[in-house]
Amino acid sequence: MPDRSTLLRVEHLRKVYESATGNVEAIGDISFTMNAGELVCIVGPSGCGKTTLLKCLAGLLRPTSGVVEMDGAPVTGPSPAMAVVFQEYGRSLYPWLTVRGNVELPLRHKKFSRAQREKLVTDALVAVGLDHAARSHPWQLSGGMQQRVAIARAIAYQPEVMIMDEPFAAVDAQTRADLEDLVRELHTSRNMSILFVTHDIDESVYLGERVLVLSKSPTWVQEDLAIDLPPTRDQITTRALPRFTELRTHVYDQIQRAKRGKTVDAQPAR
């Protein structure tokens, strides 16, 4: 039985960027919770503050006000409980290290024996289907394979939550579908808690157990939608389900309303 206790709590989060040319209120007032073992997707109009939100959650940016808590403790800086996978895999991997070296690097800050480290790295590379490429360098791999390395690095780190910021935006459609299935597989087989930010409405519905739809900036949570699709998902059959179409249409409609700045009645997707 998966553990479904509260993992992440965000309450009245607000972020204002201050600069000489004026202040930008990126996040108005965001509150939500995420349970351990959940896969939650976040979508919203372009520029609505998704990246700002993730940086605040990951302790990379200090909120102007409000609270972010992991396991009941306030997040005040980068936390070993979280691993972040960014869109720009090219810039997040070290070209002079091998695939294995890249995955192993963050583990050097944890108190593992060499044997434990090697086991974690091998296990993570197997999980992403890259054990055969352990001795290659990132620049010898395709974009999709490089993003798998970044994901392996996050898995090996054994975070309590993996935070992904539009991780597949820069890969081709076929690779993207494979990587989406990898994320689903990590979630279902390892019970990984994943917070996944995407521009792509279909991707959010295909992946998520919940989709948080954000308003336009200054941002709040316009809808917290339960995705009641079967947990075993498949690119062809799941996307062909009438319920998939209903849900993606509903999210699309919410985002159109968000762009127009309309207040939305929390109509369930029926």
Ligand SMILES: Nc1ncnc2c1ncn2[C@@H]1O[C@H](COP(=O)(O)OP(=O)(O)OP(=O)(O)O)[C@@H](O)[C@H]1O
């Ligand atoms: N460092 C900064 N200084 C000032 N304003 C910023 C800064 N970073 C982001 N912003 C502003 O905050 C708002 C939200 O930006 P953010 O990048 O978080 O949105 P996003 O939803 O991730 O964008 P996109 O959909 O384009 O990926 C935007 O108006 C942006 O211009």
